[in-house]
Amino acid sequence: xxxERARVLLExxxxxxxxxxxxxxxxxLRKKCPATPGEEVRDCIQKTLTEWSSKIGQxxxxxxxDVLECTVAQAIEKINPEERDELKVSAKxxxxxxxxxxxxxxxxxxCSALGVAQLDSVIIVPPPVxxxxxxSLEYLQPYWEELENLVQNKKIVAIGTSDLDKTLLEQLxxxxxxxxxxxxxxxxxxxxxxxxxxxxxxxxDIQLLTHNDPKExxxxxxxxxxxxESIQNMKANEWIPLWLLRYSVIVKSRGIxxxxxxxxxxxxxxx
Numbered sequence: 456x457x458x459e460r461a462r463v464l465l466e467x468x469x470x471x472x473x474x475x476x477x478x479x480x481x482x483x484l485r486k487k488c489p490a491t492p493g494e495e496v497r498d499c500i501q502k503t504l505t506e507w508s509s510k511i512g513q514x515x516x517x518x519x520x521d522v523l524e525c526t527v528a529q530a531i532e533k534i535n536p537e538e539r540d541e542l543k544v545s546a547k548x549x550x551x552x553x554x555x556x557x558x559x560x561x562x563x564x565x566c567s568a569l570g571v572a573q574l575d576s577v578i579i580v581p582p583p584v585x586x587x588x589x590x591s592l593e594y595l596q597p598y599w600e601e602l603e604n605l606v607q608n609k610k611i612v613a614i615g616t617s618d619l620d621k622t623l624l625e626q627l628x629x630x631x632x633x634x635x636x637x638x639x640x641x642x643x644x645x646x647x648x649x650x651x652x653x654x655x656x657x658x659x660d661i662q663l664l665t666h667n668d669p670k671e672x673x674x675x676x677x678x679x680x681x682x683x684e685s686i687q688n689m690k691a692n693e694w695i696p697l698w699l700l701r702y703s704v705i706v707k708s709r710g711i712x713x714x715x716x717x718x719x720x721x722x723x724x725x726x
Contacts, residue, residue, distance in 0.1 A: 461508035462689045468523035471694065471721045474568055475499045476530025477714040492668050496699065497681050499717050503527050504685035532714055533570030534704065542713065544571055546702040547578045547617070547639075549672050553697035555597040557720070561700045562610050564718050569702065577602065578615040578639060583670055590619075592626045603633040615639070617666065621652040628659055637662040673699045678721065696721045 465471065475481075478499065507525045534542060548561050558579070565574060581598050584590050595616075602614040615637030619627065624638055638656065640648060642665050656663045673696055682691040697720045704714035 458508045458686055460511040461504075461686050464511070464520075464523055465686065465689055465694075465723075468521060469723055470522045471525060471719075471723070472522060472564065473500060473503055473525040473717075473719040473721075474527075474531070474564075475503050475716045475718075476527050476568075477532040477716055478530070479712070479715060480530045480532065481527075493672055493677070496673050496717060497677065500678070500681045500719065501685045504682070508686055530716075531568070533568075534714075536570075539571060541707055543575045543705045543707050544569060544702065545576045545578075545705070546574050546700050547580065547668075549580045549668075549699040549701075550582050550598065551671075551673060551696045551698055552582070552675060552722075555601045557698050558598065558601040559605060559610075560720065561698050561718065562605055564720070565700055565702055566610065568716075568718060569704065569714075573609055574611050574702075576613040576615060576636065577605075577611050578617055578637065580617045580668075580672075590623060592623065592630060595623075595627060596630070599627065599631055603631070606633045613637070615662075615664075617641075617668075621649065621655050624652065624661070625655055628661070634659070635661055637664055639664045639666045641666055641668070643667060673719070693723045694721050695724060 481502070503525060506527045510528075534544070546562075546565055548558065550557065562574060562577065566572065579598050579602060581590075581595060584594060599614075602611065605611045606614060613636040614633060616624065616627065616635050617639040618641055619638050624635065628634055638652075638661055640652070640663055648663060653663065655661070675695055678696040679691040679694060682689060682694055700718045702714075702716055702718070703712055705711065706713055
């Protein structure tokens, strides 16, 4: 009953917003350690969809909505305002099938999900460039301008980048009004931080961080596959992921992760 109702709702909706809530509340994920970040995302999408669809039949007031919200209610955990100053709220935003205008939506949804007025830091990952084309400042600029607007509107405190070499990071730094506070480096592609990048980051007070995310954490084909596995007989090929935001809430004084989760938005391209 629930799965069938979920399929009908998905076939009528124009957009889907999926929120996992705090993954630390998920007993099954505590016992299971995904081998890669990509596997973790797939597991989270599948479990959220399965849990959500199983409860739809119990909700007689479930309406057909253009924007469908898919959440695991028991995992949603807002931050206590009295504890806010003791916590650092960070996010990494992967743009998949949309443009820079979706950045504000992603940040607003993250703030709403966590019950906070602003995020302490956001790292942006623009869509992958086409094969044979090098990432350029011109490609980054519209995404960075959106982040700068959010800093000026006090929705974000600090903004950062991912996988920029020294040349591109320097170009962005010289052009930007709001300077990048950090740059993530994937140690799978370089075992040691490049000396020129390290020297420039130190000179400009840019924090260099490491990560192990793939270039595409969630591609269109993978998203459609997990949709089809989770809700049988649905037209999964109509759905395109727009962006994926991963957030973490850390206790500043102890460096302990208090909360971690994903928010994903997708749209349906009906033929």
